[in-house]
Amino acid sequence: MKNESHNGFIMNKNDKDFKNIANEEWRKKLTPEQYRVLREKGTETPGTGKFYKSFEKGMYVCGACGQELFSSETKFDSDCGWPSFDRSLEGNVEFRNDDSLGMRRTEVLCSNCKSHLGHVFDDGPKETTGKRFCINSVSLNFKPQK
């Protein structure tokens, strides 16, 4: 519920301070490249990501907060230049319309910390979901299956 009190000025100030503190913490926690992609919606150079052609068994987690996002079982070999998955773990990612760069795309974010992961497209494997989650390697960490 929206708080419509008269102290709008103070609330706005707090919001801004909170955002600044959070960004400072992310900067300490993340490498500059992780920060650029996860927190500033950057994109890693195609074909350079460490998970692009990796097909080990395990779980891909958020590079910022560690929430589980994608199973290696849903990863497929695409030639798009980024790690590609045909589905995410239910409820662990969020979607947002992204009209930047003159394109209509769907942004994929971590549902826990709202970090930018990549985009989802409709040109994935027809035999499964038809979706291609095109995700930056630097947005992910990998936990190998034990």
Ligand SMILES: [Zn+2]
């Ligand atoms: Zn996260």
